[in-house]
Amino acid sequence: MRYLVCIKQTPDTAELPKISPEEAASGKLSVNLVVNPWDEHAIEAGLQLMENYGGTTGAVTVGDENAIDALRSALAMGCKDATLVKHTDEVDAWGVAELLAAAVKHDGQVDVVLTGQMTVDGNSGLVPVALARKLGWPVLTSVAKVVELGDGQITVERVVGQSRLTVQTSTPVVLSVIKEIGEPRYPTFINIRKAARVKIPELTAADLGVEPPAPVIHMSNFRKPPARDAQVKLFEGTPQEAAAALIDALLEEKVL
């Protein structure tokens, strides 16, 4: 079996509030970049599949040279190989999906592609389904658990709305995972050392024989959201007095 995890390098979530509209518009960020948190769960899922069903787990990212750091983190967690699809021209979700699909085909062996649920920078959540459609493979989003894999079939549990669904489909397949799939493991010392030395292969769109489509999603007017006019009103007194005054205030606000 071969598992390929799609990861993106994104800002450390603690630093997201520091990003200025100018930085966001240019994409040149001064904040610390890490593996997109949802994708850490996807890596964990890939490693669990490798342990449970054999085979190898690789990681792939579409990004610039700096994204190699994210790939090293994936190797340090236990991925067996990593590939940078080096692309610096502007792409939208469909472009990323095109490049990832080409990377999956280039790999040639993949049974299960794993992705996160969304990126903490782009926030679209469009890539997993788009990638699957480009490959012509089935896709299962919001996967909480892989129940069984083998014989060209996979069974998973998905959490959709208020329901938990057990769904079977054929492989090869694209899965997007949620946190329930497992807490990302810590890198081991040995893996960190190994990861630091590995030469990570780089591919370009030309190497992959594709030309990503020009963006059809355009963003402009980057700005901070209006600040909350939050001058907090505190209620004092005994818990009973404070509670009664708070409920009155909420009734006044017409939110009860």
Next chain:
Amino acid sequence: MKFLVYIETDMGDVVASSWEALGAARSLSEDVEAVVIGDKISAVVEETIQRGAKKVYVVEDETRAMFDLERHLADVKQALAASGADAFLASHTNNGRDLAAALGVEQGAGVIADALALELEDGRLKGVRGVYSGNILVDVTIDGTPQIATLRPRAFAPAEKMADASGDVVLQDPADVDSPYLIQEVQRAEKGEISLTEASIIVSGGRGVAKDPELGFDLIRELASVLGAAVGASRAAVDAGYISYDHQVGQTGKVVRPDLYIACGISGAVQHLAGMGSSKIIVAINKDPEAPIFSVANYGIVGDLFEVVPALTEAAREKLNK
């Protein structure tokens, strides 16, 4: 501009945030049609007309009782072809997002995903959405047809019922496609449990319940039940095993947008704020007056949640006559 609105159903019930997509379309155009796909959906179809759709394309079939990307996508494409709509709107639910992504990528058409606002500019859709987890807002325009947008639940007013509504129903044959998906088992939330993303009131608990987590969340549930609220939690509470992950609000949980969010024993880390920062009114119950949650809260009580939460339940019971 002509809109086709996707009214999502599940086992014959409507997914309520679909009415917000219908409301958004109606606020932008007179020419609004809808597509309803499911099984045993006559009541939903009727309500779609009452809420102002001029024409409803209906695919009613046992194989459509639950969402299936392959089948529902094929049905939507037929409805789009029949309607000739310029724009397609759906709620940004899990299924709405998947459907929009599949449709958009196939047509090479852009998607305004998880839109917070929509308007028309020169006859095309323009949206506002959050990036960097809501820390930055952007305007979004898209190329291609249809113009596709998915709408953040609770960011748009639902379409109101109209007294004199009338509309045509167009029965459409289920598209002839094979699906690769086989649903083997379905577990549903208990009846009456309110979905976090659709809730107008949320009461959430955090690590502040630590000295007696079971009692703490019982008290939070009781307050929620009196207020008709959904129950949320911080990641710390989920990771400690006090409550299951489907209650987690925040960066790696759910993004919510209630009228009222009551945070009990939650410090207000940025990753928590990423999930609830756009609530209309935020209330903080925390024993530490320096907790960051107070800097985004509208109202607060500094105190022990084990005393304050039951007092709130009591006061709410009294003043709401429950």
